[in-house]
Amino acid sequence: MATDQQTGTWYGTGEAVSRVRGQAFKTLCLSATLLALLSVFVLLLYVANDAFQPLSADTGWLLVTIGTVVVPSLAAVGYYYTRDTRAGETATIALGLPIVSLLLTGGVFITFEHVVSVYQWLSILVSLAVAGGIVYAHSRVRTEADLERLVVVVAVPALALWFIPKLILSLPMLPTQSIALLGSFVVPVAVVVGLFVRRQRENDRDGVIAAVLTLVGAAAGFGVAPVVGITPFVWMLLVTVTAVPVSLYVESVIRRGAGVSGLAFPLIVVGGIVASAVLTDTLGFAGPTPWLDWGFLTNVPSRTPEDAGFYPPLVGSVMMLLIIIISAFPVGVGAALYLEEYAPQRGRWGRLVDLIEVNIGNLAGVPSVVYGVLGLALFIRAGGLGSGTALVGGFTVGLLILPIVIISSQEAISAVPDSMRQASYGMGATKWQTTRNVVLPEALPGIMTGNILAMGRAIGETAPLLIIGAPAVVRIAPNSFTNKFSAMPRQIYTWSGEIDAAFRHGVLAAGVVTLLVVLLLMNGAAILIRNKYQRRE
């Protein structure tokens, strides 16, 4: 009543309510956001400009490319955005999947070329198969002997991995590399594809067809690959790692029948690029001379900027990541599982566990250069491993990301609702059964996301590599974990100190863009995994 008389109405914006401070605060927050985004964006643009040098091209080339590639692509994007969002999703994946698969193919190629030879891989597979057979046979024959089985499960694979590869590698007659790849890589992939399709379609026949098609497609390489001009080896990798996932996706989109028009997007982009190449060639326009090109990725470092390549550091980074995956991840996830599921929560031991957890958090904040010194002391001085090798690099950077792996895995595990554990215990499950059947499967996407992000951190670390003695320049890609190696950031650091400006601007920018692309892809994969599994909730 009183307000009525004072202001006439009780509603509306009165003098009593002040929003000035709120508005000012909101504006400040907005400008902080914009400033952060803008500075990062400008930096990336600057680096990308240095790496690709688009302005070094003729104006005609730029105009033709805009006309054939940029405009049609943007038009397609606009269409998807306004008319058919489902097709937009398809378009994103249809363009992204081949790119990611191709990069993965490159990774697998590097792995087989430098890390594990096909014969080693074959012998490892054979040993694991033999070990699995023995473990299975043991579980059938001695159904009750739990402790004995534990020993068998641990000892048999170890022994098999120790003896059988030596036996196989010392055989006088080995199949050719391509045949070995067919047996040890294509066949398992074909089986996995078959099982995947069978599960998706709930149809045995489709699964068999998919597996056989994979196998036949890969084996066709023996006849077709030389005609195309590549080795059967590369052909098989392309078929299994690139063609199979892409065709599976295309088939699933067509069968689903929604968003099919999105499949046209990669065709528009690729068609545009081809058309642009043909047109600029006939019209005689010169393209740009980017620092980042195929040669940069496949050459070795050189004294002349134009010939400088990034291949050995790329291989080195892949090797380092492999070491991290097999050393830091099991340790980190195991520690996280213990701390979350088993460690005492109360009493004196509970306080100790709390102390440990706090200090794991502190370890995550220790500067990377300190980890480098730790790695130097621990692995090289005390452990007697060679300085500057991929093994030491992987171990050192693995130590560095270990706290991150533990913390992110812990978060993923503690995010599993307690009601699920209760449900499992209520059904008469043991702790192990609950962890194995409920907690781990539920936490796995989160654990994987955290681990991939930690890998992103690992791949960019420079300081520890400097301290453990990774060489400034490696001219031959390492072929074993005990060779001297260099990783991508280490090589970038070397280029940053060169006198020739072309190194410091052009070549360095190309290296940075390569590193960033790898990082973005890894983070993108982490986000995809997270979204895929969050959607179910």
Added chain:
Amino acid sequence: MTQDSMTNPDSRTDSQSTDLEGSNQTSDPLVDSSIDTGQSGGSGGETRTVIESRDLDVFYDETQALQSVDIEIPAEKVTAIIGPSGCGKSTFLRCINRMNDLVDAARIEGALNFEGKNVYDDDVDPVVLRRKIGMVFQSPNPFPKSIYDNVAYGLNVQGIEGDYDAIVEKALRRAALWDEVKDQLDSSGLDLSGGQQQRLCIARAIAPDPDVLLMDEPASALDPVATSKIEDLIEELSEEYTVVIVTHNMQQAARISDKTAVFLTGGELAEFDNTDKIFENPESQRVEDYITGKFG
């Protein structure tokens, strides 16, 4: 009820036939590691007691949640536990299958006997105990697995052998869920509605054929239609199972239970009697006040 009605041929293992032939069990059912030893025969009749607590005290750190509770829960009946919030009804339920073991702060004194054996004796394995006593929780908590795998979970972890398809179908039928999900057994249990999820949890609990079914406010998160389905189900299940249900809905207790225990604030058992008696003519004035809604 006699032993025959407790027998579920589908989920019993071979060891069951010897149980049927043998008279009273000589070995203790809880320390026996075999999966399902069946009821100890003998007494039978209306008043056979399955679960009995003697002077049961429960503490969470220094807080006392239950005060010297004495109760005798009859076989193959529905026993409801009602009372105001925080009176210890859920605590008592969780004592029966030792789910309180999972709470570090919990401390239990006194005896709680299941089939004549104190479940807090040192030689009782809580995992074996929980395999004989199924539990349904307050909010539906199916695993993020397929409907089939949810129901088969207990069979898997308990190592029960047999025709899983048949057992799963039978459990889903008894949980009145089969007709709704029979075409989507491979889809996730989380895709179901809340009421369906709770019936799935009931199916999951009865699939390994426990002796007792504990239910902790199973309908409190559900709408009236789903609630009435669950209530019908409980009444059906009580023909074969001993059901202990915690509820804060007094009408629900009156509708479905044979016996009712009223816990009052402070964790004391105020009264335990036939449901009719509790709701029509309770002995204690405080219980009458609670029943008639003067407090709680």
